[in-house]
Amino acid sequence: MIPAAFDYVRAGSAAEAISLIGQHGDEAKFLAGGHSLLPLMKLRLAAPSVLVDIGRVTDLSYIRDAGDHIAIGALTRHMDVETSAVLKEHAPLLAHAASHVGDPQVRHRGTIGGSIAHADPASDLPATTLALGATYVAQGPNGTREIAATDFYQGFLESALAPDEMLTEIRVPKMGGAGWSFQKFNRRAQDWAIVGVAAWRGSNGSGVALVNMGSTPILATSVSNALAQGASVSDAAQLAAEEAEPQSDLNASPEYRVHLAKVLVRRALEEAGK
Amino acid sequence: MTVTDDRPASVLGTRRLRKEDPALLTGEAKYTNDLDLPGALHLAVLRSPYAHARIISVDTSAAATSPGVVAVYSGADLADTWGAPMPSAWAVTADMKNPAHYPLASGKVCYVGDGVACVLATSDAAARDALDLIDVQYEPLPAVVDLEDALSDRVVIHEDLGTNSSYTWDLKIEGHEGQVDEAFANAAYTVRERFVQQRLIPMAMEPRAVAAVPQPFGGDMVLYSATQVPHILKVMVALTLGIPEHQMRVIAPAVGGGFGSKLDVYAEELLCVALARKHKVPVRWVEERGENTVATIHGRGQIQHVELAADADGKLTAVRIRILADMGGYQQLITAGIPILGAFLYAGVYDLPHAYDFSCTGVYTTLTPTDAYRGAGRPEATYAIERAMDVLADQMGIDPMDLRKRNFIRKEQFPYTAFTGLTYDSGDHLAAAEMAAELADYAGVRARQATQNVPGATKLLGIGQASYFEMCGLAPSRVLASLNYSAGGWEAATVRVLPTNKVQVVTGTAPHGQGHETAWSMIVADRLGISPDDVDVLHSDTAIAPLGLDTYGSRSLPVGGVAIAMACDKVIDKAKKIAAHQLEANEDDLDFVGGSFTVKGSPDRTMPLAAIAFEAFTAHNLPDGLEPNLEAQVTYDPPNFSWPFGTHICTVEIDTETGQVDVLQYVAVDDCGNQVNPLIVEGQVHGGVVQGMAQALYEEAVYDSDGTLKNASLAEYLVPAASDVPNITLGHTVTPSPTNPLGVKGIGEAGTIGSAPAVMNAVIDALSSLGVSDMPMPASPHNVWKAIQSAQQGASK
Numbered sequence A: 001m002i003p004a005a006f007d008y009v010r011a012g013s014a015a016e017a018i019s020l021i022g023q024h025g026d027e028a029k030f031l032a033g034g035h036s037l038l039p040l041m042k043l044r045l046a047a048p049s050v051l052v053d054i055g056r057v058t059d060l061s062y063i064r065d066a067g068d069h070i071a072i073g074a075l076t077r078h079m080d081v082e083t084s085a086v087l088k089e090h091a092p093l094l095a096h097a098a099s100h101v102g103d104p105q106v107r108h109r110g111t112i113g114g115s116i117a118h119a120d121p122a123s124d125l126p127a128t129t130l131a132l133g134a135t136y137v138a139q140g141p142n143g144t145r146e147i148a149a150t151d152f153y154q155g156f157l158e159s160a161l162a163p164d165e166m167l168t169e170i171r172v173p174k175m176g177g178a179g180w181s182f183q184k185f186n187r188r189a190q191d192w193a194i195v196g197v198a199a200w201r202g203s204n205g206s207g208v209a210l211v212n213m214g215s216t217p218i219l220a221t222s223v224s225n226a227l228a229q230g231a232s233v234s235d236a237a238q239l240a241a242e243e244a245e246p247q248s249d250l251n252a253s254p255e256y257r258v259h260l261a262k263v264l265v266r267r268a269l270e271e272a273g274k
Numbered sequence B: 001m002t003v004t005d006d007r008p009a010s011v012l013g014t015r016r017l018r019k020e021d022p023a024l025l026t027g028e029a030k031y032t033n034d035l036d037l038p039g040a041l042h043l044a045v046l047r048s049p050y051a052h053a054r055i056i057s058v059d060t061s062a063a064a065t066s067p068g069v070v071a072v073y074s075g076a077d078l079a080d081t082w083g084a085p086m087p088s089a090w091a092v093t094a095d096m097k098n099p100a101h102y103p104l105a106s107g108k109v110c111y112v113g114d115g116v117a118c119v120l121a122t123s124d125a126a127a128r129d130a131l132d133l134i135d136v137q138y139e140p141l142p143a144v145v146d147l148e149d150a151l152s153d154r155v156v157i158h159e160d161l162g163t164n165s166s167y168t169w170d171l172k173i174e175g176h177e178g179q180v181d182e183a184f185a186n187a188a189y190t191v192r193e194r195f196v197q198q199r200l201i202p203m204a205m206e207p208r209a210v211a212a213v214p215q216p217f218g219g220d221m222v223l224y225s226a227t228q229v230p231h232i233l234k235v236m237v238a239l240t241l242g243i244p245e246h247q248m249r250v251i252a253p254a255v256g257g258g259f260g261s262k263l264d265v266y267a268e269e270l271l272c273v274a275l276a277r278k279h280k281v282p283v284r285w286v287e288e289r290g291e292n293t294v295a296t297i298h299g300r301g302q303i304q305h306v307e308l309a310a311d312a313d314g315k316l317t318a319v320r321i322r323i324l325a326d327m328g329g330y331q332q333l334i335t336a337g338i339p340i341l342g343a344f345l346y347a348g349v350y351d352l353p354h355a356y357d358f359s360c361t362g363v364y365t366t367l368t369p370t371d372a373y374r375g376a377g378r379p380e381a382t383y384a385i386e387r388a389m390d391v392l393a394d395q396m397g398i399d400p401m402d403l404r405k406r407n408f409i410r411k412e413q414f415p416y417t418a419f420t421g422l423t424y425d426s427g428d429h430l431a432a433a434e435m436a437a438e439l440a441d442y443a444g445v446r447a448r449q450a451t452q453n454v455p456g457a458t459k460l461l462g463i464g465q466a467s468y469f470e471m472c473g474l475a476p477s478r479v480l481a482s483l484n485y486s487a488g489g490w491e492a493a494t495v496r497v498l499p500t501n502k503v504q505v506v507t508g509t510a511p512h513g514q515g516h517e518t519a520w521s522m523i524v525a526d527r528l529g530i531s532p533d534d535v536d537v538l539h540s541d542t543a544i545a546p547l548g549l550d551t552y553g554s555r556s557l558p559v560g561g562v563a564i565a566m567a568c569d570k571v572i573d574k575a576k577k578i579a580a581h582q583l584e585a586n587e588d589d590l591d592f593v594g595g596s597f598t599v600k601g602s603p604d605r606t607m608p609l610a611a612i613a614f615e616a617f618t619a620h621n622l623p624d625g626l627e628p629n630l631e632a633q634v635t636y637d638p639p640n641f642s643w644p645f646g647t648h649i650c651t652v653e654i655d656t657e658t659g660q661v662d663v664l665q666y667v668a669v670d671d672c673g674n675q676v677n678p679l680i681v682e683g684q685v686h687g688g689v690v691q692g693m694a695q696a697l698y699e700e701a702v703y704d705s706d707g708t709l710k711n712a713s714l715a716e717y718l719v720p721a722a723s724d725v726p727n728i729t730l731g732h733t734v735t736p737s738p739t740n741p742l743g744v745k746g747i748g749e750a751g752t753i754g755s756a757p758a759v760m761n762a763v764i765d766a767l768s769s770l771g772v773s774d775m776p777m778p779a780s781p782h783n784v785w786k787a788i789q790s791a792q793q794g795a796s797k
């Protein structure tokens, strides 16, 4: 488990990190918690020549009430998301989902920004923020821009971020007391989901997103549409995999994944409706 | 009159904390890779990405000029280095076919992970980088992944052998051959099942690590290795490399688990020693985790055809077994013998007169070699008979517990001479089963099941049992001879009382997590009447403990621990002569209690061992002809195996919508005779149960049709973690072994042997109302779901 040789620089601020990435070009990568990037490097599936460590950009570690939404700094660790009183009050689905990421070591190192920037369809927080209708803030050499979660995920481990753009903030709309559920189906407690469902349902609608049901996190819009048109939970759940393109892997065939998605969406909506 | 027993309470049977643990838990223990070896070169091995291919060329030129690289060798470059092929110590039949196997392949590769070249460099990173620069041209050949395909010889892997079949080993009961067919012809019930023991990756927490350190002048070599078998390794390395044995010293520093995977002689051990001799500097190697999944042996890998015949009452009348065993691309140290270790146990704990017919064929495939893995042969046997018993009970429409009770060897039949000629020294299967049933509330679960498992239910309850007999404590040397094994089964011990009455114990066992230092010092403390804290246990260094046969097969306590008790007794005998001399008493008039000799009836005429130890050291006043010092050595060859037994009961609930199996409760009742330290016994049972449960629910080495391992990492090969393990309720019956003075039996493998069949019987029991009668391990959610789907499709046809 020895990675290829690389250089290491530590950034003190987002601006410095972006300029360092600019200097080193394509072969450079941001290093946040390192819990997705370092395993890839150790397996030599990734071999960046420079790592720009943003792990100590502490001013990007925060969770703030910003009126209609909660603003979360990209460098906030999963453990802080999980235990945040602000999130427990206004976006409990996200706090709860964060408690299902990996194991305590992973949650103390991994960051919400790293998880979203990595754009792994099997990760819990991309799908959860997608279900919640989040907006992501990216900062680049020419300033900042907002990217809707629905526009962010473009393919397997591919996002709308440019190589020299850094994710700085995640904005999650307040849930306003909507019911919610997070269903994570896996074989061992610390594993990624075989299939996962993040769902909420309130007076103003619903949001359902699927983990590991395609090359990106999937927003199950057919389910929400059916519910809006008055379908029962079990009928709506039958549409769980309409938008999905599930893969086959050691844990599940595509058919089994589709089946699980239907079962888990039904259970999620039942729980959210309680 | 009241009689008080003023002997001090024995330390035996107490829950003493392990003296090994502080160093392990604080991270201060030194493993092989922690050794500071100035000037050492780092070895890295380039491994074949093909399961089966001819090596056309190996170009090492670019790697040789990579920074930090000292040398690069292909298999052909080193061909002259080996005095003999890699050792294989168990030719199970006289005509067994065993291809020559060298530390690096040269003509062709036979599994993904087979070494083809190696780099020596000044750092591990430099060595690893250079691997990417070695250019090997291969001509890929078809992979042989499936055992039945291998047997067909469609593709012959070792052309010189002409076949993939290595051997067929039969066990037929002389004089009773016709009885098997007769029993099947007359049977009221017959069972015919095919079970698959999937390949498992042992996955010790510490991967393998090796360091070979040449000594100044003269050619002596010290080999450090994360091994279970320093003594065997010393002999084998000496033989393979032509090093005089007395110049080889093997040390196993702290070793982080083995489970059989470190009971071997590996290519990297031979490479490190050979290259350290060649370059005259230390050479070290540590295995990467991914490498560990392909380059360290695998376990299990069998297809079992099991047939039972029974009379109208369900009494077993015959057992017929046909095994196909996957040896992988080559044989490692005892590959061929693993299924044979189970051959005697396919009738389990049941009273079967003579109608037994066993045959095993070992075949080569283009996969990682298999070898010993916790239980080695015995979990496979227990699984087969215990699953088949449940099938028989189902056929008869009776409770599987009831069927077992009808067939158990009864307590009063012990010692029981089995059809194989082996003597089961002691046992009480009914007591263990009844205790387990009570702890598991067997009747209560059955009652709940009747109300819960109704048509349409999505949560199904299941309860399953396995009763086992284990043949361990390897082993009487003459029995090993009859099985063609090339070593004995004795163990050696030295007990040395130092001048200040502290005790050194030298053992030939090689602990790698078991707690021998604690247990052996408790045995000595009990015998000599001293504190366990005053005992130091020396082991795992062939210069300090030159005699030994190491640790595997649940042998350390029933063979090595017994040797220590016997050495203590010899020390006491000698001490008694000194005491008699000094107290001017007759030896027969002395009692040895609480560490002191006292003249019977004269409590004031007494001499403590401490005084005797000092007398033995000064030798100023010893009886005529008695040698100075207080030390005794014993080599103990056990007269019989040790026969632990027990019953495990598992209760599961299955979510039929997802296929998820939840273990609600696990009960293990194990009888390992007298317990030296119940804390250690419990730890062994817990770990063992989880390892067997892992086979039932989580683990499987998955290969694609090209022979590539698909789950070569801990993210994909699912070793259960603490959070995945249910509470385990333990119970113990105590039936002391009558064949050794401590009355002990092995406990290292028992948990693994009982648990896979107990869990699978529970899973099938839960699903039986849906028409599922068997399914492959592991009972992963996906596999359970598929089993339900296909049973339902079958039913709707």
Ligand SMILES: Cc1cc2nc3c(=O)[nH]c(=O)nc-3n(C[C@H](O)[C@H](O)[C@H](O)COP(=O)(O)OP(=O)(O)OC[C@H]3O[C@@H](n4cnc5c(N)ncnc54)[C@H](O)[C@@H]3O)c2cc1C
Residues within 6 Å of the ligand: A029, A030, A031, A032, A033, A034, A035, A036, A037, A038, A039, A074, A075, A100, A101, A102, A103, A106, A109, A110, A111, A112, A113, A114, A115, A116, A117, A118, A122, A123, A124, A125, A161, A165, A166, A167, A168, A190, A191, A192, A193
């Ligand atoms: C054993 C284990 C188990 C795990 N289990 C789970 C699980 O169950 N569920 C789950 O969701 N995740 C799981 N993870 C992943 C974990 O959540 C990671 O921490 C997370 O996915 C990545 O966050 P990070 O901060 O570690 O990112 P890093 O690994 O540092 O970076 C990941 C990628 O994102 C880029 N990046 C990081 N931060 C930024 C930024 N601010 N702007 C732009 N690019 C950035 C990096 O350049 C890199 O390409 C697990 C990880 C491990 C090691």
